[in-house]
Amino acid sequence: MVQSMSHSGGESERQAQKPAAEYVRMSTDHQKYSTANQAQAIREYAARHGFRIEKTYEDSGKSGLNLDDREALKQLIDDVQNGAADFSTILVYDISRWGRFQDADEGAYYEHLCKRAGISVRYCAEQFENDGSPVSTIVKGVKRAMAGEYSRELSVKVFAGQRRLIELGYRQGGPAGFGLRRQLIDQNGIAKAELVRGEHKSIQTDRIVLIPGPAQEIETIRFIYEAFVAQGKSEREIADGLNAKGVTTDLGRAWTRATVHQILINEKYIGNNVWNRCSCKLKGPRVYNPRERWIRRDQAFESIVDEETFRSAQTIIAERCKRYSNEELLDVLRGLLEQHGYLSGIIIDELEVGPSSSAYRTRFGSLLRAYELIGFSPERDYRYIEINRALRRMYPDFIAATVRGIGDIGGSVRQDTETDLLTVNGEFTASLCLVRSQETVAGSYRWKVRFDAGLRPDITVAIRMNQMNSAVLDYYLLPRFEMETDMAALAEDNGLALDAYRFDSLDMLFELAARSQLLEVSYGLGSMH
Template sequence: MARTRTPISGEPAEAPERILAAQYVRMSTEHQQYSTQNQSKTIGEYAERRGIEIIKTYSDDAKSGLIIGGRRALQQMISDVESGAAEYRVILVYDVTRWGRFQDADESAYYEYRCRKAGMQVDYCAEQFENDGSPTSTIVKSVKRAMAGEYSRELSVKVFAGQCRLIELGYRQGGPAGFGLRRALLNERGEVKAELKRGEHKSLQTDRVILVPGPEKEQRVVRRMYEMFVNEGRPESEIAEVLNAEGHRTDLDRPWARATVHQVLTNEKYIGNNVFNKVSFKLKQRRVVNPRDMWIRAEGAYQAVVDKALFLRAREIVDARSRHFSDEELLDALRAILKRQGQLSGLIIDEENDLPSSSAYRCRFGSLLRAYRLIGYEPERDYRYIEINKALRAAHPQVVEEIIEGVTAQGGYVVQAADTQLLRVNDEFTVSVVLARCQATAAGSLRWHIRLDTGLVPDITIAVRMNETNDAPRDFYLLPSTDMTDARLKMAERNGLWLDAYRTETLDDFYTLAGRAKVTEAA
């Protein structure tokens, strides 16, 4: 608190200098009792006792404290503080856990240090210590930060155990049904209520979702794929050609490809098994592909579409083909392909049924070009990008349709302009959807070039970064036009806070933003 000069007799007393502050509040999905309103009430009482005036609020609603990604309010506050744009000198936070439950306690301290370095005081209003930099406060904060991270780890274990229990009971845990299958909604008595269409979700916590066989026509196609693969010895690429020639489409209404056929031939759901934990993404850390013996499964949970013996035979063929190749064996295979085809490209490698994909070569040797050089091949140009761009153009309408379904499922509505293809959401803002092809440098690093529709001036651009094989989204960037000054963006795997602040693993946050609630719910 600033000191005030003692007034001379007869002179009016000076008003004490105002202390201006901003409050930061956060509510995570697993901590509903920590509502932002309750936090603001406690912070307001703390400020009143100390003569502090709150002039700005930063609020992250329904945001996990595990990472700073997605916490736009915290990122904006730090940016305001470091840029000098902040008019306040104090930041008020409910407690240490609302600042974050970072798995590395030093990360939490780092963000506070950045604020303090810019001359900002950070106060935790519901804590029993003063955040004054004393040894006592430093020790207590360190312990509480570690405890906050440990709580998240314990919660993660409990949530995972609950998910595993539901899987063992035969209930589906998210994801589309897939070709030949459908999702059915069960009530608390286990009775089928309805079939869920793509983009629809259950509305009651007591409801459960299971898989059921789809239309008989699709089931016959699935069984025929297995028969062609096992009994006729046809590779996935040839099966895809047959299906496309007969006019069959995938569940996403796309032409069949080697990868989509392979997914059908290797997924246990077609023999009625409920499988979980193929990929781990615990505590929002790095994604890990788990070996088969770590999968959680319930056998015979659903009605099978394919005979189990036929499925196991298909698995044996895939497993035998997927054995580990030595570096020299992989290079010998490249030499054989080059001798047979006369050239090499990522597309040519991917079409080989008995070899790993081109992405496997990139991982093993750092890049395709390096693998080429090891066998003495210097390509004039890799034309694989032509096929990839063609596939992305074909996939774009489906991605847009999925976004429309996601907004609609949250109660919003979308109109797509016939000429510009821009989406107008709730008659409030416009959205452009851009698919960015993944490219590998000679050193094996990944790059994406994103071209924004600056001429159309959309309010938000959803940039979809594709994965290494360019057959599925890797992540998404929600880019507001007010913050984007360049028409082209060059992205690496990590791009710094100024750009990765807009990154999200899924579009759930966007759907929530675009959603609408009934008046009775909003009240």
């Protein structure tokens, strides 16, 4: 809704103040975002900056994902475009209240419509001023993306809660499957009722566990394992036998090789609670996760098949897979070494087709032993020294290339000969640092970025080297006022808070330089009129 605001005070004081409108929005996410709290913060901001609020545009109980049901924001945009706005500034609590648009450009578009009409948008609770400067531009883009990622962050929290329930032995989602049933229990673990297919719990504190199903289905499960392990029958032969007897699956369908195979590999038949084998987050594609990402609780339920029989079935299945000889395994390593010049567990596991690093550990006792057999020695301490020497040799070339790139777009840059601090167009400063890759004991990689507290550049350009430290992996453009510590430890995946500043080239830095140059020219032209 749109509300007109009345103000008291002397006429002279009102004339000295600049007219503004406030936009407030609340969905159901958190009390601190109530419209009353937003309005209070906005009014305090207005008082500090000399604004008087003429109108309030309020969307209560509305999601920020799109514009569909947000009548107040629609009205605000209409007033701006139709010349009906009697204010020069729009005050919003923060970027997320303007919207959690899944496409960050949509939020920017609505702000652009206001700016084109001569009306600015100010975000009262943000740390930056929305003044169009290069640094604020990149931060605002990141903040828009982060606002749009609210659903992703919520998904992470939900995942953590589900993980905890799995580890406590409770079932999370999906049908029980053939031979099993879902049992509802209360918060004290007392059984309440057996849930039929499609039925869900109605009390939040209730939980669900798996229990053995009807005797006939249990007998079928045990028959499948007996036929496969003791009689040596294939999944196809077992499926044909069940179909000949008129036995159907839990969905009332005929058995296939695949449905029998799923019975043989699912740990729930030995009572293990396993979750997150595959995932589909935020309506994205279905992803099958590696085993180390599975969430599990062993012996959570009553088993139908004994563990020895189950393990025997897994051994038979594994033996059918292609087995590599020792020499074949070592040949794969030699090829990887020739291709990359260095070996690690990650390099091995990145092979789309081939043995995993665990295969080498199993066969040779350790990766280092396998390395020795092909004459490769990591020599990490010596590599550290050589890598640092190589990076120091490369650094002047990166500085020169950056200066040249800014010059190519018509910008000006001044380089401090002692510190290499770059001052771009006299408007913002940038410092470049080459960040080497370091492999942890667990086989993952880290990049440690140290911020120069003495120079305090507006932007630190962290140039990350690849895992081999032989070439550039990517670039992080890190604004000073977003970095609260003297060092940032980057991983391969850092989440949106940091990865939103990641780029594949220095083009974004050059665009910032070009933008600041255009602003400088426009200010100069404005002063001539």
